[in-house]
Amino acid sequence: MRDVLLTNAGVIGVLMAALWGLSLVLRDASIVDPFWGLGFTIVAWASAFVAGGSAADSAPLVALTSVWGLRLAVHLARRNLGKGEDFRYRAMRKRWGDRFPFVSLGTVFVLQGALLWVVSLPVQLGQDPGPSESLSWLGGAGIAVWAVGLVFEAGGDLQLARFRADAANAGMVLDAGLWRFTRHPNYFGDFCVWWGLFLVAVALGAPWWTAAGPALMSVLLLRVSGVTLLERSLAKRKPGYEEYVRRTSAFFPWPPRRP
Secondary structure, three states: OHHHHHHHHHHHHHHHHHHHHHHHHHOOHHHHHHHHHHHHHHHHHHHHHHHOOOHHHHHHHHHHHHHHHHHHHHHHHHHHOOOOOOHHHHHHHHHHHHHHHHHHHHHHHHHHHHHHHHHOHHHHHOOOOOOOOOOHHHHHHHHHHHHHHHHHHHHHHHHHHHHHHOHHHOOOOOOOHHHHOOOOHHHHHHHHHHHHHHHHHHHOOOOHHHHHHHHHHHHHHHHHOOHHHHHHHHHHHOOOHHHHHHHOOOOOOOOOOOO
């Protein structure tokens, strides 16, 4: 267990340091965003290698994490790369001036690396050889929750991308498809993916305290960088967003309320 955790801490540290250096060359801290999903994929494969279990032991978590992580990385890369630095990092760069490189190292790259390490605890320790030899009903439930999450996250991202691609929708609010039942289908999907991975990991022998990973992700999605932060921005930029808020569930899918 300790070898897996320490190895992944080292791998994440090296990758984040390299990414930070590249961001200085490119003058674009946004490159950290597509790495979020890719980082979890790397951690899953590194954990399988260090744990030294059989391919059958590692396959469920490696496969599920890789499918989710690579899809997210490709989606964010297509959306962000080549379009300049994200406004969040531009604001930080303007605020800190010449100190931004060192500020970004701590508040962007080191912080994201630490979050990645904690959130991925189930993926890391679910591959450490333990008493469990099969997924059982708990693992099956975890795969089902993960699948629901992937549908909501990927489906929500796809619907939003198509909506934004139509110039006629400029300034309008997407309230169709999955977005009719929740204001944040992609965040809800992310929530389900990580609780599903946790259930699979526990079925394979991971300790229950690895719930700290999906719990932290849930807090980030609901209270920190997800729903709360995004809705403050949308309420200012989208004229019809307040009405959308009144009739649509904030996070968990639910039929829209009547006017």
